[in-house]
Amino acid sequence: MTHTAPPYIAYSSNSIQHAAQFQKLPAIERHAVEIVSKVLPFKANSYVIEELIDWDNFKSDPMFTLIFPQREMLSDDHFSRMEQLVKHNASAQAIAHEVQKIRMELNPHPSAQLRNIPQIDGQPLPGVQHKYRETVLFFPSQGQTCHAYCTFCFRWPQFVGMSDIKFATREIQTFVEYLKAHKEVTDVLFTGGDPMIMKTSILENYIDALLKDDLSHIRTIRIGTKALSYWPYRFTHDPDADDLRRLFERVVKSGRNLFIMAHFNHYRELQPKAQRDATRAILDTGAQIRTQSPVLKHINDDPNVWATMWREQVDQNMIPYYMFVERDTGPKQFFEIPLEHAWNIFREAYQRVSGICRTVRGPVLSATPGKVQVLGVADLAGERVFTLRFLQGRNPDWVARPFFAKHDQGATWLDQLTPAFGDEKFFYQNELNSILGGDSDIDDSISFE
Numbered sequence: 001m002t003h004t005a006p007p008y009i010a011y012s013s014n015s016i017q018h019a020a021q022f023q024k025l026p027a028i029e030r031h032a033v034e035i036v037s038k039v040l041p042f043k044a045n046s047y048v049i050e051e052l053i054d055w056d057n058f059k060s061d062p063m064f065t066l067i068f069p070q071r072e073m074l075s076d077d078h079f080s081r082m083e084q085l086v087k088h089n090a091s092a093q094a095i096a097h098e099v100q101k102i103r104m105e106l107n108p109h110p111s112a113q114l115r116n117i118p119q120i121d122g123q124p125l126p127g128v129q130h131k132y133r134e135t136v137l138f139f140p141s142q143g144q145t146c147h148a149y150c151t152f153c154f155r156w157p158q159f160v161g162m163s164d165i166k167f168a169t170r171e172i173q174t175f176v177e178y179l180k181a182h183k184e185v186t187d188v189l190f191t192g193g194d195p196m197i198m199k200t201s202i203l204e205n206y207i208d209a210l211l212k213d214d215l216s217h218i219r220t221i222r223i224g225t226k227a228l229s230y231w232p233y234r235f236t237h238d239p240d241a242d243d244l245r246r247l248f249e250r251v252v253k254s255g256r257n258l259f260i261m262a263h264f265n266h267y268r269e270l271q272p273k274a275q276r277d278a279t280r281a282i283l284d285t286g287a288q289i290r291t292q293s294p295v296l297k298h299i300n301d302d303p304n305v306w307a308t309m310w311r312e313q314v315d316q317n318m319i320p321y322y323m324f325v326e327r328d329t330g331p332k333q334f335f336e337i338p339l340e341h342a343w344n345i346f347r348e349a350y351q352r353v354s355g356i357c358r359t360v361r362g363p364v365l366s367a368t369p370g371k372v373q374v375l376g377v378a379d380l381a382g383e384r385v386f387t388l389r390f391l392q393g394r395n396p397d398w399v400a401r402p403f404f405a406k407h408d409q410g411a412t413w414l415d416q417l418t419p420a421f422g423d424e425k426f427f428y429q430n431e432l433n434s435i436l437g438g439d440s441d442i443d444d445s446i447s448f449e
């Protein structure tokens, strides 16, 4: 490896105004970014700007839409409320007040995730989520940002200072005590934000704590990241990239599995040489890479995009893993796709690839009761229905049981579906209600995984 990282320029919504590529955009586009980014977070870097975005065709470019806020991501009402304040030079305080009001109208799910916070000795462990028996999510404090922000991100409250709903912890020792007491846990997922924003020395502290003999039941460490797309030099050229790969090797040598849960939304992210080099460097450590993305209007709502992406991932020795459904938060109306359409995209893409790519599961909703896969639309007993199954459930006994919902062409999320065949409730509903203490309409939307 060479050890010279290309210059890393971070762009905020203010500094992007000075980037040469951005200045060439029509004024109306720059204005939209200025207004929308007051509400929804914006962040980019030099790699994203120079390598991923096709500036000559920005209007139809999925990477531009993925990173730059668009006018249509806010409702007319929200956009004009912000625009009026800016136009009339409102005070910073007045703008901040309005921004907060609009954000709260965008369903940031302020209390939802609290349901998954585990306890030790009666004390909650903030920054940790234990939703499924085998898998615990860990949100390291220093990993609660990303190299760039995706405009669809359901974790946007993490980035805008709504600290009452922010998950993060430095309490690795308390977490270790929790894991010692929970031998059923086999997998720990480091998530954020993006844990690969952290320096290796910090990540190392967290990971080394899990490699101790008394945690031998932890078999798999996963790291959820978009750094392979947004800053692949993290694995090859950054000053501590060598140390990072040594850390990965150490995990593998300890006998644990190390999975990089890589987030790619479009095959374009898989084309730069820097990304290919980084992928090879990770695989050379013995770590494996699994890939995942939501299906999104304007970005990847095309079977050809998915088939091409999965083929390319397999060519690079990655394992396609999940196609998710976009969640009900932030600018959902801009990206959302009816479940039936998402299933058709999945089905057509799945049909176009060889069996080796068919490790992928989708479309999957990470919803309140668990991860639910839409298996398809069928006509059964004279009724048109969705066939569904759990890939993960709050009760492991729900997993892999087919169940049925009335067909609804416009439904975009599980809570819009009703049971088929005259049933009053889905089979899991009573148990879910008792697990959640009767509060069944919450959506634990923090878990991407």
Ligand code: SF4
Residues within 6 Å of the ligand: 145, 146, 148, 149, 150, 153, 154, 155, 156, 192, 193, 194, 225, 226, 263
């Ligand atoms: S958490 Fe993931 S989806 Fe959200 S901005 Fe960061 S990289 Fe994108």
